[in-house]
Amino acid sequence: xxxxxxxxxxxxxxxxxxxxxxxxxxxxxxxxxxxxxxxxxxxxxxxxxxxxxxxxxxxxxxxxxxxxxxxxxxxxxxxxxxxxxxxxxxxxxxxxxxxxxxxxxxxxxxxxxxxxxxxxxxxxxxxxxxxxxxxxxxxxxxxxxxxxxxxxxxxxxxxxxxxxxxxxxxxxxxxxxxxxxxxxxxxxxxxxxxxxxxxxxxxxxxxxxxxxxxxxxxxxxxxxxxxxxxxxx
Numbered sequence: 483x484x485x486x487x488x489x490x491x492x493x494x495x496x497x498x499x500x501x502x503x504x505x506x507x508x509x510x511x512x513x514x515x516x517x518x519x520x521x522x523x524x525x526x527x528x529x530x531x532x533x534x535x536x537x538x539x540x541x542x543x544x545x546x547x548x549x550x551x552x553x554x555x556x557x558x559x560x561x562x563x564x565x566x567x568x569x570x571x572x573x574x575x576x577x578x579x580x581x582x583x584x585x586x587x588x589x590x591x592x593x594x595x596x597x598x599x600x601x602x603x604x605x606x607x608x609x610x611x612x613x614x615x616x617x618x619x620x621x622x623x624x625x626x627x628x629x630x631x632x633x634x635x636x637x638x639x640x641x642x643x644x645x646x647x648x649x650x651x652x653x654x655x656x657x658x659x660x661x662x663x664x665x666x667x668x669x670x671x672x673x674x675x676x677x678x679x680x681x682x683x684x685x686x687x688x689x690x691x692x693x694x695x696x697x698x699x700x701x702x703x704x705x706x707x708x709x710x711x712x713x714x715x
Contacts (some may be wrong), residue, residue, distance in 0.1 A: 504678035505615075506689060511570065511695035515577035516702070522581025522588025527588040536586050550579050557696060566688025573692050573699075580703065587710065595713050603706035610664045610699070656712045663705045670697050 484615045526532050533540045553576040561569050587596060678687075 501675060501678040502567060504687065504694075505674065507691045508674060508698065511540040511573065511691055512699050512702075515573055515695060515699050518574055518577040519581040519584065519703075522578045523584045523588075524586035526582050532582075533586055533589065536582070546579060546583060550576060550583070553579070554700075558693065561693045562676075564689055566692065571694040573696055576696070591710060591713070592658075596710065599710040599713055600619070600706055602609070603702060603709050604638055606660075606664050606709075607667055607702050610667035611671045614668040615669065615675060620667060649691045653712075659708045660705065660712065663701050663708065667698065667701045667705070670694075670701060681688075686709040 511576050526536075536546070537543075553572060557569065559575070564572075589645065591599075674697070677694075
């Protein structure tokens with residue numbers, strides 16, 4: 483309980499309740515983003531001309547890639563200064579562009595393979611995120627170590643594309659990547675939980691909801707794509 487300026491006690495939501503509300507909104511916004519990605523991806527995959535541009539027009543493909551990078555960078559840098567509604571629209575724009583990028587997977591993988599990879603990714607994400615919520619040990623001290631591993635893996639993953647699909651380096655980087663993004667989901671979830679407790683009731687929480695949703699969205703998308711790539715081995 484807390485006293486109001488009139489001296490009458492008023493109820494103040496607990497930190498636990500505020501944290502729960504924050505995380506619920508984060509997962510809800512992420513789910514909306516995933517739905518937009520799925521809808522756009524399915525729609526674009528039925529447009530042969532658009533898919534052809536994605537696959538064979540390097541200007542279009544690289545332009546799409548850099549626009550996505552720019553949106554992530556912009557949202558990460560400016561989210562605290564943006565109205566929550568604007569931040570949400572930027573996130574949805576990114577999710578839609580990701581759907582355009584992913585539409586080509588329907589040409590290389592069967593619907594059954596894609597569905598299977600999605601279900602496994604969803605299960606791994608759910609368990610990893612749950613672990614992040616339940617683990618009490620503070621994992622924030624390993625931020626620099628995690629960043630170094632991520633950068634090293636990104637370099638190795640890039641190199642693996644120059645080797646045959648079933649090569650040892652390709653299989654290894656894919657397997658390590660799956661474990662890495664499952665671990666990042668644990669770490670990001672705990673970080674969001676801690677952030678919600680620290681910033682409870684402060685201004686800018688709406689923007690942090692969107693940024694948190696984007697973070698977990700990226701973890702899931704990478705996990706899904708790596709599982710999809712592994713299924714083709």
